[in-house]
Amino acid sequence: MPAVQETIDQVRSIDVDQYKYGFETEVEMEKAPKGLSEDVIRFISARKAEPEWMLQWRLDAYKRWLTMKEPTWARVSYDKIDYNDIYYYAAPKKNPAPKSLDEVDPEILKTYEKLGIPLREQEILAGVEPQSRVAVDAVFDSVSVATTFKEELKKAGVIFMPISEAIREYPDLVRQYLGSVVPVTDNFFATLNSAVFTDGSFVYVPPGVRCPMELSTYFRINEKNTGQFERTLIIADKGSYVSYLEGCTAPKRDENQLHAAVVELIALDDAEIKYSTVQNWYPGDAEGRGGIYNFVTKRGDCRGRNSVITWTQVETGSAITWKYPSCILRGDNSRGEFYSIAVSNGMQQVDSGTKMIHLGKNTTSRIISKGIAAGKSDNTYRGLVSAHRKATGARNFTNCDSLLIGNQCGAHTVPYIESKNASAVFEHEATTSKISEDQMFYCQQRGLSEEEATALIVNGFVKDVLQQLPMEFAVEAQKLISISLEGSVG
Amino acid sequence: MLEIKNLVVQIEDKRILNGLNLTVSKGEIAAIMGPNGSGKSTLSYVIAGKEDYEILDGEILLDGQNLLEMEPDQRAAAGVFLAFQYPLEIPGVGTMTFLKAALNAQRKARGDDELSTPDFIKQVNAAAAKLEMPKDMLKRALNVGFSGGEKKRMEILQMALLQPSFCILDETDSGLDIDALRIVSEGVNSLRSPDRSFLVITHYQRLLNHIVPDTVHVMHGGRIVRTGGKELALELEANGYADYREEEAA
Numbered sequence: 063m064p065a066v067q068e069t070i071d072q073v074r075s076i077d078v079d080q081y082k083y084g085f086e087t088e089v090e091m092e093k094a095p096k097g098l099s100e101d102v103i104r105f106i107s108a109r110k111a112e113p114e115w116m117l118q119w120r121l122d123a124y125k126r127w128l129t130m131k132e133p134t135w136a137r138v139s140y141d142k143i144d145y146n147d148i149y150y151y152a153a154p155k156k157n158p159a160p161k162s163l164d165e166v167d168p169e170i171l172k173t174y175e176k177l178g179i180p181l182r183e184q185e186i187l188a189g190v191e192p193q194s195r196v197a198v199d200a201v202f203d204s205v206s207v208a209t210t211f212k213e214e215l216k217k218a219g220v221i222f223m224p225i226s227e228a229i230r231e232y233p234d235l236v237r238q239y240l241g242s243v244v245p246v247t248d249n250f251f252a253t254l255n256s257a258v259f260t261d262g263s264f265v266y267v268p269p270g271v272r273c274p275m276e277l278s279t280y281f282r283i284n285e286k287n288t289g290q291f292e293r294t295l296i297i298a299d300k301g302s303y304v305s306y307l308e309g310c311t312a313p314k315r316d317e318n319q320l321h322a323a324v325v326e327l328i329a330l331d332d333a334e335i336k337y338s339t340v341q342n343w344y345p346g347d348a349e350g351r352g353g354i355y356n357f358v359t360k361r362g363d364c365r366g367r368n369s370v371i372t373w374t375q376v377e378t379g380s381a382i383t384w385k386y387p388s389c390i391l392r393g394d395n396s397r398g399e400f401y402s403i404a405v406s407n408g409m410q411q412v413d414s415g416t417k418m419i420h421l422g423k424n425t426t427s428r429i430i431s432k433g434i435a436a437g438k439s440d441n442t443y444r445g446l447v448s449a450h451r452k453a454t455g456a457r458n459f460t461n462c463d464s465l466l467i468g469n470q471c472g473a474h475t476v477p478y479i480e481s482k483n484a485s486a487v488f489e490h491e492a493t494t495s496k497i498s499e500d501q502m503f504y505c506q507q508r509g510l511s512e513e514e515a516t517a518l519i520v521n522g523f524v525k526d527v528l529q530q531l532p533m534e535f536a537v538e539a540q541k542l543i544s545i546s547l548e549g550s551v552g
Numbered sequence: 553m554l555e556i557k558n559l560v561v562q563i564e565d566k567r568i569l570n571g572l573n574l575t576v577s578k579g580e581i582a583a584i585m586g587p588n589g590s591g592k593s594t595l596s597y598v599i600a601g602k603e604d605y606e607i608l609d610g611e612i613l614l615d616g617q618n619l620l621e622m623e624p625d626q627r628a629a630a631g632v633f634l635a636f637q638y639p640l641e642i643p644g645v646g647t648m649t650f651l652k653a654a655l656n657a658q659r660k661a662r663g664d665d666e667l668s669t670p671d672f673i674k675q676v677n678a679a680a681a682k683l684e685m686p687k688d689m690l691k692r693a694l695n696v697g698f699s700g701g702e703k704k705r706m707e708i709l710q711m712a713l714l715q716p717s718f719c720i721l722d723e724t725d726s727g728l729d730i731d732a733l734r735i736v737s738e739g740v741n742s743l744r745s746p747d748r749s750f751l752v753i754t755h756y757q758r759l760l761n762h763i764v765p766d767t768v769h770v771m772h773g774g775r776i777v778r779t780g781g782k783e784l785a786l787e788l789e790a791n792g793y794a795d796y797r798e799e800e801a802a
Contacts, residue, residue: 495643503602504640506624507633508650508710509658514625518653522644522693 081344084314087173087284091203094151096287100124103257106151110226110260113233123246123256130250136413137442137474138382140318140355148320150258152203152285170202173282196276196307197222199263201292203285211275218274220304221266225293228264235266239297243326243363243390251322251384252359255291259324262292267302267333276532278307281321283343283354289320296326298333300366305336307535310343310379316352318381323358331366331393336374338531339387340539343379345546348437350409353381360387361417364396364425372399373416374530376539378546381410386444388417391425391456398427401530403539405546406439406471415445415476420456420486429460432524435471436547442474449486456486464494465523467516467547517544553578554599554718554749559610561591561598561774568594570774571610576718579746583760583785584753586771587793592753593637595771596722599751600634601627614718629661631717635707635724642694647706650694651676655713679712683739700727708739719743720751725759737762757789772796 094105103124107117132143154167197211199222215222221232229236246256263279283290298304310321321343327335337360346353356379362371373387389398400416418427427447435441441464449456464473475492497519505515520543521528528536554576561569568591576582586592598605599612601624612619619627642650656666667675680690683705695703704724711719721740725733740750740763752763760768760782768784769776770793777796778784 498640499603501640501642503600503624504636505642505650505654507600507628507636508654508714509625509628509661510654511623511625511657514653514657518645518650519642522642525644 081314083311083342084344085176087169089167089169089284090155091152091285092155093149093285093288096149097146098124098148098150098258102150106258106260109151109153110229112226112229115233115237116229119241119246120257123253124258126247127250127253127257130253132250136384136444137440137476138384138411138413140382140411143318143320143355145254147287149285149288150291151260152288154202173202173284174200174280196278199224199277199279201261201263201279201281201290203260203283203288203290215274219268219271220273221264222277223264225262225264225295226260228295232264232266235297236264236295239326239328240293240295241326243328243361244324244359249359251357252324255293255322255324255359258289259291259293262294262323263296263306264294265296265304265306267298267304269300269302271299271302273302273304276305276307278309281308281310283310283319283321287317287319289322291321292323294323294325296335296337297328298330298335298369300330301332303334305338305532307338307340307532309340314344314347314352318346318353318355320355320357321380323360325358325360325387327362327371329362329364329366329369329371329396332368333366334370334372335362336372337362337387338535339373339375339377340535340542341375341377341379341383342542345379345408345410346381348408350381353410354379356380356383356385358385360385361390362388362398363390364393364398364422366396367393367422368395369393370397370399372401372530374401374527375403375414376527376531376542377402377404377412377414378542380412383410383412383414385414386416388419389427390419390421391427391453392421393425394422395424396422397425400427400429400431401527402431403434403524403527403543404432404441404443405434405436405543406441407437407546408439409437410439412440413442413444415443417446418448418458420447420449420453420458422453424455425453426456427458429458429462430526431460431462432527433462433464433473434467434520434523434543434547435464435473436467438470440472440474442476444476444478446478446480447488448478448480449483449488451482453483454485456481456483456488458486458488460488460490462490462492463523464492465520466494466496513544516547520544520547553615554751555611555613556599557611557613559595559598559612560608561594562606562608563594563604568605568774569598572771572775574769574776576749576751578749579744580767581744581750581752581763581765583765583768584751584771584776585755585757585768585785585788587796588755590771591774592771593722596634596720596751596753599627599720600624600632625657626661628714628716629658632720633711633714633716633718634720635704635711635722637722637724637726639695639703639707641696641698643696645694647690647692647694648673648676651710651713654710658714675713676709679709682712682742683709684735685709701729701732704728704732704736705739708736712739712743717747718749718751720753721763722753723755724752725754725756733759733762757785760785770796
């Protein structure tokens, strides 16, 4: 079992400090004035050379946002956020829009190297099987600094580029779909994002095309007191397929930082989108100082018949997570899937889950959620499964398992089920278990150390979900989970 | 060789072991018999290093190494193996995965190289065949959904694989039917060797018909109160533990 062994070695190689992505990059940055105002929004729009309609869209969102209240229903608590104490735009001063990697600030390249994200296509190609190639869009604070394999993808007809570029180059596509899944007025954080979003990825896969490689975006928050508001839009046209992965890290800081993203997925007839997340934002220290507030709206629209959207998430980071990747099952026979592993340790608070909205006939959905709570953390699964009155034959299967490590953490499950169609069949299973001292002793008696035993038991617990991730990320995610739980036993 | 000297152990202010002395030589099979509550299982847990027990006095030496100063996994690497009375289920963890992790952890602790996968599979299959274990058992999660007898067989399989120098069998016969008892006993007997000693804890003499001990100890009130040869087990079977209870009453 090399993966577990690797996990152990990895865990061992880390000293007291468990978060290894906590370093900071020294780059001179250009920032918008602190705080939020129409001027700041105009500043952002101008920096991105946006068309007038986009600016107007942002300003409308901003006006709307001013009238909205921050939601309080989640099982999380934090000090009030001062939205005027945040920088909404930060970009490397030297060449914020590099044409090629040679123009990218070497410090930034080094950052991604250190994070293990390959940005040079030649390096990615060397010695690697072609099928495991991954195209990367690297977003550094408010801007995309590099996108790999753009040309090759273009040959296949796939558009993969920073959304700021897509707004200029494919305005019709963007205009048609932006905000069509998560409306500008959707919720407090989504509306804020609509006003100030800075960068993110845009993907369009034309009809009948199977995207020739994995696409991924790597988000890095580097600058202090800066919020990251990325926006991702993925459109899979009829009969197409795309698999997309996002990863995220941030430096260690004593202050909290806000990350309020919006992700919209649109799958047309017979199309399939797989969206995987490995979220490892800085979680704060053992006393709960610092860390990212991850307030994210992610939603997929199975707009066409027989379309499929799968969300897979491995959530180990962030001080607070507030996120519910959802599926609107509009097309008949469409399918939504949600696979989640949410790990919380220290003082982390997680309130996460999904919504499966069944609108079309014979729509099916599946939810597998594994929550692991350790330390003094709180881990809540919150999920909605609903069937519209026209959703004849809707089916859902939900399985929520929680694993508790230690006796100071909490696991909570809050399922909402609404059915307006008598033929809908919804199943819900939930379990809560604890790694027992007896299990630990049994494993140790066979020669496994406490850490090895924990890793083994946890890996067993999350296996169903890890299997949903693309191979190379599954190994990565497995390591991440073990690291997050280091020192949580006993 | 295992030496226990004047071991005094309590749990939650209740004294369980009261100055226990015991020596098991290399290659010896020692049986411990005794009524319920005499401290037999506590003894096995304390040797293996389970928490919860407070060691007030005494020492446990395995080939001169002080076990009480070692973590359970270090003791395992030093050669201690406990076949549990109630083996634990580990959901989601494949049996092969577990076995390989355990074996390699012990090898690593002893400074040996990891076993290659083909060699590992060969060893497991050989041991499984000896225990007449159906192949699909190895494909399931460890002990999950196993019958009582299957769990006991899995314990012996692990013993065969890990090659410990000191094996404790904690009521391995409980819950076994006659056929399973025979298979498990044969498994244990095949592991008898001049370099390996056994401590066989049981209530009943019947196990000792299959695993014939060199010595039999009677445990009562947290102490070894009598030691004899294998014929002592027969005597106990005939007379019960009444003698010892009266002794206590008197």
